[in-house]
Amino acid sequence: MRLTNKLCAQHIGWHFKKHWLVQGKRVPKETGAAAELLKLGVQVKNPEDLVNAKIERKLVDIVGTREKTIPEDSRHPDWHSTVCHSYSDKSVLIGGLPQAQVLTNSIEIQTFPKQIEDAIASQQLPNSVDKSIRHAILASHVLDAEQVKLPKVSVPDRPAFNLPRSYGISHERVNRLLVNKLLQETEKLAGRPVSIRRKIIDNATFKSSLSKDGELFGFSINAEKVVFANRAIEAVKGKFEVELPDLYPMKSTISIPKRHIYQTDNFYPLRTDISCSNPHTIFTVFNKHQVRNAHGSEVSLSQLQARTLVKAFVVATARAKQLHGDSLNGALPKPIVVQSVQTDGRTFHFGVLQLNTLDLGANSTTKNYWFHRPNYDIFSECSYEAGRTHLENYNGDVFRIFNAFYNNS
Template sequence: MNSTDCSKQINGGRRCLSVINAHIQRHTGALSSVRQALWLTKSSLIHGLPSHITSPAAVPENQLLNQDERVQNAIKHARFWDTTEPRPKKEKYSNTLLHNLLHLCATLQPTHPAIGRRILAENYSLAASWKRGDDLFQVRGQNGLLHCSMDPLPRVCGETEVLETSDQILESFYPVSPTIDLQQVNVYKEEINCSGFREGYPYPHAHTLYFLETPDSNSKLRPEQFRAKMIMFTFGNALARAHKLYGTQSVLEHPITVQAVGTNGRIFQFLVFQLNTTDLSEDDGIKNQVWLEEDVELYDFAKVRPLIKRKEVKVRIPL
């Protein structure tokens, strides 16, 4: 993988508010809510996913042969078969299930050639910075698994709908500051925007980010915090790409879209982020857009049934 480390930080320079820093997550106050993430990214929230993403799932040509059975086998493999222990740990079966489902999706490549123009990248380092009011913010670190693509995702909303976001009002946190629980760090370079991949990488576009719940109890996030983290990393990937393509252009002629999927091995979160503007300093003007589908259950439960051996009772009748 043609990657580069852009997560190094030098003491000194300007004070910066670290929104997400995967390297010091234990000692950093995580975002408290999706509301806070929306304010930080100057975004409006739309509940549910866009119809052009959900409707193709009902088309038979987009479904696998024996799809239900194969998905159930993927779940059984993750929860029961891929372990030597009586019960696999969540970090184990969550990761296995995610890769199993991605493998099933990849089998559609013969009828969907665009799948072959994507590749999975692990442990890439992201860094993105922006100004909100008088404060400088930064999101950086490693979020895990990323689907990179040769082609960018199409925009979700057209130009008219994007312009209409100017009339939307961001939710206020008054009298509490929306940055009250963010950690301050020293940064040597203010304008750092790095996607984690070197120039010339053949898959430069972030397509879908995948998030798994951390097994570490010290850094475990509540569901609302988990979704906020998804927003910040999709935004960070889109912002880094926008600076690469358009430089200082604020309102993007061609918005950048990034998707995200988060799971704990049973419940899934789905998110689509459309970056319309990099002018985030003030509350007015064009807003970015977030589509969020929360708490989608893939299955109800998975339970190992105890093995009961047959007991034969022999009755001896005396003669």
Template structure:
């Protein structure tokens, strides 16, 4: 190797033993610095994936065949594809720079991957028919604003040193579900739904030559006797055929996808056996786990929601039309989802328009999202009432005074509502 060459290998442990590092240094080999958790920088990763798929197709019977097939398939890899990886390498670098070298940060691309995997078009903003339902007085709970505010407040772990709660509680979702259930007397359709816990989903499909599956538990699900109405008409669905799909290359698909051995390729299960009274998936509820090691960013969480929405819709389509039927659906399947980490809420509506998922052409499915919602900005507004503030303060003080030998000093201030409030000290009191 000449002095102008730079040797590149990633941070795999087998590349980093002391003997290897010493040999490279002893022989004056210039080594490219490498981020410890960024395999996505290595353009050879997707090529390994292509090579493995090609070898798997030929099914070598011994080591000699394996070696021969590897050499033959490696030479047969399209040069144009390799050139495209090199040409787009700056995108890989920028993606890693944007997330400061963290591997899990690449998953912020997860929504793009989810859209490609599910052959879906992203649509921002809720459709007018949903907005009109939310704004209709007939669909509002009596004293809705006060009751929702109370539900939000009761679900928060309050830290007195913070302006707003920073600890989240999934109790909020259940509080809001209980509020919605109070509308059953005026909305009989609520009684035609059933809440399901710990159901196991399985859905299989092919994109190109690759087989994909969504499997596992995703939280709570409302099943209904009646399907949700479609959110897009036939004209809007037909227009999706002109929408190009953005592939997740050059980011390696192995970042987010696990390759596993499966014993049944076509596994499709809605979580229920046989016929039942609530055949239609209505709403999925996603609760982020309490394990601090498994926290997802909003984009990652949204990607998970899209994948499970698609999986539920596809499993239902396979139940209705058969697992080997690939077609544009005359009656699209619509499912909605609410996801929360206890504070931030995401809302997605997914419409399955087609089960023909092999290629990128033709009719696409649709994923409709709205911006993140932070209910704390609704419950704890700057102009909240004085009574509300005083009641919360007194409640904390009385709890504190239960201990022997304790006291509390209260500072009363008058905060006017101007942009730059003038604060006037009224009095200081000490309770014991």
């Protein structure tokens, strides 16, 4: 037999519930206590105001939370009514090198300055250098252990067909390893007296803004590697009389995006009080999967050379404004020379910009100088064949120009 609790005929819990229901409906009588307290100057508060008091909640910034997006309109703190032509790393000048010349007020000289040409012709390098550069190319392109998913490869004749994704060394790592090895070999040949006067920085950002014929231009670029020197490169002597190309019916602003949200500040990564703060050589990387024309076509040879010029121009402009102030808008007291090297891992483009003036208007009598040669391929093919590394058509002239650039002062 199961034992259970004994239940009373009248359950006391039921009586308690009914008692509270009856007592809750009673209306409290006015005792006059509140009136007496008011006569004595004592403040009487409503109990609901004390129980349900309003608490002011303060916003606390918690690290890791998603920030509220700022609307990209006139409510944005950096919004300006004046439009700005904004140039960045992914911008492509559809007019190529002629458009870059007009934009930067630079005349083209299809050779290097005399001191660099003499250095290239007179330098004698040991035979072991070419062997080291060959090994550096193989080490960066095929022998590195990194295996990541590479970008998609499309077939123009079959745009809807998806090819299997391949794995290999990323484009960024290939260029970083190759440029680092070239710099290392160059420093070994130059010796401590030269290398001690150079400092190298990775991923340096440069920003500047200029006016040209009543229009505002904003530049913001990144250089994968920058060599700074304790002494600025000497300006090229002589005067060159070359006309700027005619872009008619195009303007120099074509294909440059327009923005209402921008900043006009000038940024140079090093302070002037640092001994090695003068720009010497910048190294930039071209990735065809990230840099394309607005209409989707691949970047042409002239457009690639324009990127080399514009990036050197931004570095020189940022340095000039740091030295002479943002108000400078004419000829520089002393020209600034910046060497520029652009590569995609196989093709190299070398150029030297001499910034003589920040007056980019059409009526400017002073021009900037842009010295460069055609592109050089350091090899034609680098891959595995029958399980062995294969390097075809190695070009030793690339390292000789590279070495002359580094030793130029």
